[in-house]
Amino acid sequence: MSLYADEIIRFSSVLKMSYNLIAGREELKRLKLREKKHLISVALPFSDLIYGFPNLVPVFPIRMHVFKISKYLSLLGSSASLFGWDNVSKFLGYVKNMGINEVNKVIDQIIDDVIETLNEKYNEMFDIGVERGISSDFCFALKTLVGMYVTKSKNVSANMNYSIRCSAWNKYLESLKAIDGNVKQIWLDIPPRNIGNALELLIENLSDVIHQLETLSGNSYNQNIMRDHFKVANQIKQDYKTILYDIGTSDFYPCNPATFSEVLALLSISFQDYNSNAKRYAENIHQMVNEMRERIRKGIGMDVSEMPKVLVTPMFGGWEPQTHEIIYELGGRALYADWDVLRFLDEVPISNTTNPIEAYAKFLLNITENGVGCDNNTLTNSYIRVAEKTKVDGVVFNQLFGCHSISNCFTLLKEKTRKDLEIPAIALTFNRIGENLEQVKTRLGAFMEMLT
Ligand code: SF4
Structure with missing residues (x-):
């Protein structure tokens, strides 16, 4: 897969973000043991409230694991702390250009392994979740989350639990106490619909969560810190949407389209906890936009105007x-846009005078009504909205084994993509990474033939 490595090393922002995602363990250890900060486990992009307290650190638990390439990335990280990421990236590009095979192989391996090593770890977590006895009816996400929790709960002081529409998700959250009774479970109940006094109720629930976080952190809640964080989060969302909609829909990409999909996958995973440092993440993603624009401006990249676009979701x-690589080999390009389908990329309506908790409550009610918590009809409309915005030529719907909620609207979606957008849609089934590869290739082959 040196195809990606060749390009990724020239994006210092992507290198940096990959490093922070995969080699975060040492940093998290330092924050916990030396700086005495509390790690708080989060999943889905629900880390914002934690950023209201500087001595609390949100973490998507898989990032506490050792990855087999951490040591190489750590070397890059050490070089970066001496010379800066831009110089490391330039240096790697220079070395690649020299064409020394052995060195190239090592560089390729470091970069290729970022996504591959993550996937291996996901499968390992899946197996641990299954061994732990989680119902086989649960989806891949919940099995892996149980695996992450079983292996890493000892490092966290609390787990942040947002209840959403999916009953399996809520059951999973309820089961965490039995896995590790020492970890504090902090619950945020989001009223199901924006009716009656839902906003007041949610503000009350949020205030209660804030109070629990205050107790944990030993510091008082400070409106200004929370407000500043939401502003940073909004900047991240703006840049994310720029990459997705401005660059992702253009006719000229700053890199190979499979690399571009890989970057979208990286964003999708890391967006959940902003790699435990929202300000740094905001800088990285902003730099990513600039690097992409600069390459496009210089004509470095690839003309993709003849390559059909496919939305792969959820x-x-x-x-x-491997979906995006297969699509690329078949002449197309894949876009991943889940967080916008689920409305997590909508901004928190914050200003210098608004109450941050009230603003966040409005944001959560919006995603509940129109995104992650909404009914299948509304959710299908959100898939259609994103398919329309990304101007895709087809939709590949990923049906997760065991998901009776979010990935359960394929029939409706297929009907609407055909009628409203006049584009085709297919469903692929998914249980575990690597399990169904041949079928995926065959189904995508037939599908892409319709588009090319
Ligand atoms: S919505 Fe589906 S994929 Fe998400 S947690 Fe629930 S069952 Fe799993």
Whole structure:
């Protein structure tokens, strides 16, 4: 897969983000043991409230694991702390250009292994979740989350639990106490619909969560810190949407389209906890936009105008990561846009005078009504909205084994894509990474023939 490595090393922002995602363990250890900060486990993009307290650190638990390439990435990280990421990236590009095979192989391996090593770890977590006795009816996401929790709960002080529409998700959250009774479970109940006094109720629930976080952190809640964080989060969302909609829909990409999909996959995973440092993440993603624009401006990249675009969704709960590579080999390009389908990329309506908790409550009610918590009809409309915005030529729907909620609207979606957008849609089934590869290739082959 040196195809990606060749390009990724020239994006210092992507290198940096990959490093922070995969080699975060040492940093998290330092934050916990030396700086005495509390790690708080989060899943789905529900980390925002934690950023209201500087001595609390949100973490998507898989990032506490050792990955087999951590040591190589750590070397890159050490070089970067001396010379800066831009110089490391330039240096790697220079070395690649020299064409020394052995060195090239090592560089390729470091980069290729970022996504591959993550996938291996996901499968390992899946197996641990199954061994732990989680119902076989649960989806890939929940099995892996149980695996992450079983292996890493000892490092966290609390787990942040947002209840959403999916009953399996809520059952999973309820089961966490039995796995590790020492970890504090902090619950945020989101009223199901924006009716009656839902906003007041949610503000009350949020205030209660804030109070629990205050107790944990030993510090008082400070409106200004929370407000500043939401502003940072909104900047991240703007840049994310720029990459997805401005660059992702253009006719000229700053890199190979399979690399571009890989970057979208990286964003999708890391967006959940902003790699435990929202300000750094905001800088990285902004730099990513600039680097992409600069390459486009210089004509470095690839003309993709003849390559049909395919929206592959949902993938946040587990998907076959080779999908975008297969689509690329078949002449197309894949886009991943789950967080916008689920409305997590909508901004928190914050200003210098608004109450941050009230603003966040409005944001959560919006995603509940129109995104992650909404009914199948509304959710289908959200898939259609994103398919329309990304101007895709087809939709590949990822049906997760065991998901009776979010990935359960294929029939409706297929009907609407045909009628409203006049584009085709197919469903692929998914249980575990690598399990169904041949079928995925065959189904995508037939599908792409319709588009090319
Ligand atoms: S909505 Fe589906 S994919 Fe998400 S947690 Fe629930 S069952 Fe799993």
